[in-house]
Amino acid sequence: MSSSRSRIRPFFRSLLALPLIALALGAAHATASNADDFPRKPVHIIVPVSAGGSADKLTRILADQLSVLWKQSVVVENIPGASGVLGAARVAKAQADGYTLLQQGESLTLNSLMQPRLPYDADRAFTPIIKAVVNPQVLVVNPATGIHDLREYLARASARPESISLGLPTNGGIAHVAHEILTQATGAKVNYIPYPGGAPAALDVLAGHTDATLITLAAVTEYVRAGKLRALAVTTPYRSQTLPLVPTVAEAGGPANYAVESWQGYFAPAGTPPAIVDRINRDMQTVLQSREVRAQLENLGYRINGGSPGELAKGLQQERPLYAKAIQTAGMQLR
Template sequence: MFSFSRLMLTLSLPLVTLGITPLLAQAADFPTKPVKIVVPVSAGGSADKLTRILADKLSAKWGQSVVVENVPGASGTIGAARVAKAKPDGYTLLQTGEALTLNALLIKTLPYDSATAFQPVIKAVVNPQILVVNPKLGIDTFAQYIAVSKNQPGSISLGLPTSGGIAQIAHEILNRQTGGSVNFIPYPGGGPAAVDVIAGHTNATLITLAAVTEYVKSGQLKALAVTTPYRSDALPEVPTMAESGAPGFSVESWQGYLAPAGTPAAVVNKLNQDLVAVLKDPDVKAHLETLGYGVAASTPEQLATTLSEDHQRYGKIISEAGISIQ
């Protein structure tokens, strides 16, 4: 069981016992050199887009470079491992979401302990996953997609932004609800997965909505349905899966940032406060919502709760459905 809340309490004890003045001074000066944000998937996807938007704003706010480093591979665990081993000073952050929990549940051996290696900083945004297909495929509705996946099992090739990520879990849940089956093809990120659907190399992808909003609006991809119980204001004409043939279906993903465990609480709070300020800037918020994100701007404690709840929810789903990642 994840124990991020206990971890945060443990990390905060030195502030009480040793005094907060040195750490507050450290946070007040932070950052005094470039900050690196590791995005554990390829460039071009929603995680990369979000992080680059925030990095530009933070760089202007801090007067320091904020470098985005894409480290794809092994379902995001290579990038996560790099941050887990980084110096806990706030200068190296990890972009992640529910993938951190899913990897812990589905991968037997990880190069880090997900429950103790990281310090929650912020849940930045929430977002639907969206099912999109190549417009020339001949499937125009979610109901048609389900019918083909049931009547012609495995005939639809579906690119996954990453093996074992929320898209695969969501589609596995959908398969079990509808009786369908598709051919999963893992990619090292949402960008490459979407590009291959556009090019016709694969038929479809289930992906974070913000990664393909512009492709849908331009007609390069055909949107069939979103995974959340609500429609997205960015693409309000796209129905939910629940209203289109999968009653009760609901999956919402999130994206946020973590620091290595042991990062001083005052520095974590400074990072959180500055990220919240950027996320709530009216222009930034409007831009993110246009792309399809919902701004969450949580506290570190709220992110710790999300991580714990994810572990319980997805652990139950994976166990009951017998989901495994090869």
């Protein structure tokens, strides 16, 4: 009798386990189904800087094409402030369902290094989706300054410290890091003026309210071509195909080993189902590789990157020690 009972008990335990297995399989099927018919309502992409800058232009180009592909509205929301922290915090608190996304680049890492008391854990609050594009930063001046090249810029900033006013698209952002590395190596010193994004920083240089800005090339390409701004140098070790006559910092008389490259990507709140993350990644890849979008972005100065969520996650891990060293070496502080 006891042996019969021992055989029966495993049998009943297996019966009890069947609903749990079915539930797990059903959940997996539901997630896959949700990804297949994603999105079923409007998707919101948070851009944590002011409208009109390079990040905003990129996101609106992608949003227009994604709305066609998805047959749903893709709404771009600009939430500037605190060097991008306010917009990132909004996404960190959003439901992890793929319907609220964050546009972000190296500022995600820089903010975590420069601002220890963030309202979110930068390493755990977001799920990487895609590193969409890379591009140079470019140092531009208002032609009325009379500065014609990088050597003149550095000479004036060294001989007359803080006589040049430089608008920072974000305080503590990649432009801040890039310029600090340059000035620490050359002894030049400028008057930093922080802005809530690239657009207002560029507009004030255009209007003559500030002398210069170091900014994503895509944000000012049209102004440089029109002669409204003078480009002195790009921060990458290679010239941009968009503005091939603009030299690199090293070519223009700056440090020989100088190299800073910016990027823009997209993230979802942590916990977003992998199937939905993969769906968004796949559709963004499709849009980025389309002839129309590629032409638009390359004309602005971007280089298409793409890649998987895992590749973006790996890139984040690699850039953190590099920027941490640069910030420490330059003695940077948020002003």
